[in-house]
Amino acid sequence: MHITMQGIHKSFGANRVLTGVDFELKAGEVHALMGENGAGKSTLMNILIGLHQRDQGTIVIDGQETYFANPKEAERSGIAFIHQELNVWPDMTVLDNLFIGKERTSKFGLLNMNEMKALANEQFRKLSVTIPLNREAGECSVGEKQMIEIAKALMTHAKVIVMDEPTAALTEREIQKLFEVIASLKKEGVSIVYISHRMEEIFAICDRITVMRDGKTVDTKAIPDTNFDDVVKKMVGREITDRYPERTSNPGKVVLEVKNASKKGQFKDVNFSVRTGEIIGFSGLMGSGRTEMMRTIFGLDSLDQGEIWVRGEKVSIRNPDDAMKAGIGFVTEDRKDEGLVLDFSIRDNMVLTNLYSFAPKGLIIDKKEQEFVDILIQRLQIKTQSSATLVRNLSGGNQQKVVIAKWIGIGLSVLILDEPTRGVDVGAKREIYQLMNELTERGVAIIMVSSELPEVLGMSDRIIVVHEGKISGEVSQQEATQENIMTLATGGQ
Template sequence: MRIEMKDIYKSFGTNPVLTGVDFELQDGEIHALMGENGAGKSTLMNILIGLHQRDSGTILIDGRETYFANPKEAERNGIAFIHQELNVWPDMTVLENLFIGKERTTALGLLNTNEMKALANEQFRKLSVTIPLNQEAGECSVGEKQMIEIAKALMTHAQVIVMDEPTAALTEREIKKLFEVIASLKKEGVSIVYISHRMEEIFTICDRITVMRDGKTIDTQAIPDTDFDDVVRKMVGRQLTDRFPQRAFQPGEVVLEVKNAFKTGKFKDISFSVRAGEIIGFSGLMGSGRTEIMRALFGLDALDSGEVWVRGQQVAIRNPHDAMQAGIGFVTEDRKDEGLILDFSIRDNMALTNLSSFAPKGVILDKKEKEFADLLIQRLQIKTESSSTPARQLSGGNQQKVVIAKWIGIGLSVLILDEPTRGVDVGAKREIYHLMNELTERGVAILMVSSELPEVLGMSDRILVVHEGEIGGELSRQEATQESIMTLATGGQ
C-alpha cells in the first residue's frame, strides 16, 4: 500500500499544528517519522486514520484520493495504529482486550473463546509474550500493556501499521523480538510508519526518515544518507554537541538506605543506599521487579518486611503521603493514569504536590501559583499556549515534563524517576538530563529506572541490575557496559 499526504494543514482552535506537511510511504518500507514533541507527528497520523479531519490538503492511497471517517474505517481498509498512549481496558482480561470489537463467534452467534485463545496464543508466541490470557489487563505492567497493543494491531493483518513509540516501555530483549517481527512483516510487503525518539532504533531498522519541526516537513532522506547529528540538527534547528551532559558527582551523606526489603511475589532481600547528589540507575528486563521496588518505596504498594531509612531516621511508609513527608518524590512510568489528572490544567497539576505553599491560609493564591507554573513552563520549554491549558491537550513528551515539574522546588531528599524520558524527543531528553544534574547539585538523590541502556550508562553514577526480584549485581560508572548490564539482567555473573 502506497500513501501520499500532500500539503496537510490542521489547527486546533487558534493553534496551528500542521502547516503544509508532505509525507510519503512506499510499499514494504519502514519509514521513520521524527521530530520534537509537539512537532505534529501523531496529529499527522491521526489525520491519516480519520481520528482527526484535515483542514486542507490531499491524501492519496494507491493513487486514489481517500479519506477515512474514523479509525475503524481505516482499520477495515488495512491501516492499523499502535498509539503511544495505551488503550487498554484495565477491568477486562487480556483476551477480551485483544478482541474488543473484533470478537470471534460460532455459527450460533456465541463467543468462540477457543478460536480467540488459539489466535492470541499464536500471536503471543511470535512476540515471545507470556502474559496469561485470563489475567485482568489492569494487573499488567506498562511494558506488558504495550505488548498487548502490539499484538492487537498485528492480528488485524494490516497492510500499513503506524507504530508510535512502540518500544518506549520495552526492554532490550522485547525490542529485539519486536524488530524480528517488523522484519518479517516487511518481507510480507507490510509498510510501517515508525515514530520514535530512540535514534539507535531508527538507524537499525528503518529505510527512510522524514523529519518534522513546528508542524512542517523539514526533509526526507534514505537512512544511509544521513546520521545522528544531521537528524538532531533538523529536528531541533540547532546543534546538540553532547548527547548526555557531563556529571561531576561529589558524594554527600547517605540520604536513603533500604534494608532487606521484601514483597511477596515481586522482590526479596533488596538492600542499597544512595548519597546526596548521586544518581543510581536501576536496570533489568521487563518484569524483573524494578518498578515494583520503586512503588513500594513510595508507598503505592506496602512492603511485607524490611526497613527504609531517610537521613539517618527509620521511616514507616504506608502510603504516598508518608513518602512525601519523608522527602521522597516519584515520577511514575505511567503518566497518563498515575502521573497526571488529565482534565486539570498544567498549572493545577504542577501545584498538586505543593498546595500548602500556594494556600498559606487555606485559600489558593492564584497569582503565586501561576508565576510558579509559568517559570517551570519556560524552564522546561513546555509547548503550550498557557498554564491554564488542560494536560490532556499536550503531546506525550510535554505531559512528561509536567509530571517532572510537580516535584521541583518542594525540598525533596530523594526523587524516583521511572522511565523519565519515555516518549520524549532528543532535545527534551537533554533538558531533562540537565534538570537531573541541577537537582543533584542541590543535594537531591535520584533513583532512575530506565529501559534505555545508553541512558543508564550516560547518566548513572552507579548501576544496580535487578534480576527476577533480586539485585543481581552492582556496576560502577567506569566498569559498566551494555554487555555487562545485560549479563547481570539475564542471571549471569
C-alpha cells in the first residue's frame, strides 16, 4: 500500500495543530515519524485513519484520493493503528479485548471460543507473550496491555500498521521480539509508520525518517543519510549536546527504608533504602515486581508483611493520603487512568496535590494558584495556549509533564517516578532529567523505575535490579553496564 498525504492542515478551535504537512509511505517500508511532543505526529495519523477530519489537504492511497469516515473503515481497508494511549477494556478478559468487534462465530451464529483461543495463542506465541487469556485486562500491567494492543493490530492482517510509541512500556527482551515481528511483516510487504522518541530504535529498524516540528514537515531522509544529532536538531530547532545532564551526587542521611517487605504473588523479602539527594534506579523485566513494590510504598496496595521507615520513624501507610503525609509522592506509569483527571484543566490537575497551600483559610487564593501553575508550565515547557486547556487535549508527552508538575513544590522527601519519560521526546526528556537533578540538589530522594537501560545508567547513583519479585542485586553507578544489569534481571549472578 502506497500512501501520500499532502498539505494537511488541522485546527482544534483556535489551536492550529497542523499547518501544511507532507508525508509519504511506501509499500513494505518502516517509516519513522519523529518530532517533539505536540508536533502533530499522532494528529496526522488520526487524520489518516478517519478519527479526525482534515481541514484541507489531500490523501492518496494506491493512486486513489481516499478519506475514511472513521477508524473502522480504515481498518477494513487494511490500516491499523496501535495508539500510545492504550484502548483496553479493563473489565473484559484479555481474549475479549483481542476480538472485540471482530468475534469469530460458528455457522449457527454462536461464538467460536476454540477458534478465538487458538488464534490468540498463536499470535501470543509469535510475540513470546504469556498472558492468560481469561485474565481481566484491568489486572494486566501497562506493558502487558501494550502487548495486547500490538497482538490485536497484528491479527487484523493489515497492509499498513501505525505504531505510536509501541515500546514505551516494554522491556529490552519484548522490544527485540517486536523488532523481529516488524522485520517479518516488512518481508510480507506490510508498511509500518513508526512513531517513537527512542532514537536507537529508529536507526535500528527504520528505512526512512520524516521529522515534524510545530505542525509542519521539516525533512524526510533515508536513515543512512542522517544521524542522531541531525535528527535532534531538526526536531527541536537547536542542538542538544548531551542526552543526560551532568550529575553531582552528594547523598545525605537515609530518608526512606523498606524492610522485609512482601506481598503474596508479587514480591518477597524486599529490603532497600534511599538517601536524601540520591537517585536510585530500579531495573528489571516486565512483571518482575518493580511497579508493585512502588504502589505498595505509596499505599495503593497493602503489604502482607514488612515495614516502611521514613526519616528514622516507622510509618503506617494504608493509602496514598498516608504516604503524602509522610512526604512521599508517586508519578504512576499509567498516566491516563491513574495520574491525571483527563476532563480537568492543566491548572486543576497541577494543584490537586497542593490545594491546601493555596487556601490557608479555606478559600483558594486564585492569584497565588495561577502564578504557581504559570511557573510550572514555563519551567517544564508544556505546549498549551492556556492553563485552562483540558489535559485530554494535550499530547502524551505534555500530559506526562503535567503528572510530574503536580508533585513539584509541595515539600516532598521522596518522589517515586515510574517510567517518567515514557512517550516523551528527546528535548523534554532532558528537561525532566534536569528537574530530577534540581530536586535532588534540594534534598529530595528519587526512586526511578525505568525500562530504558540507557536512562537507568545515565541518571542513577545506584541501580537495584529486580527479578521475579526479589531484589537480585545492586550495582553502583561506576560498575553498571547494560550487560550486568540484564544478567541480574534474568536471574543470573
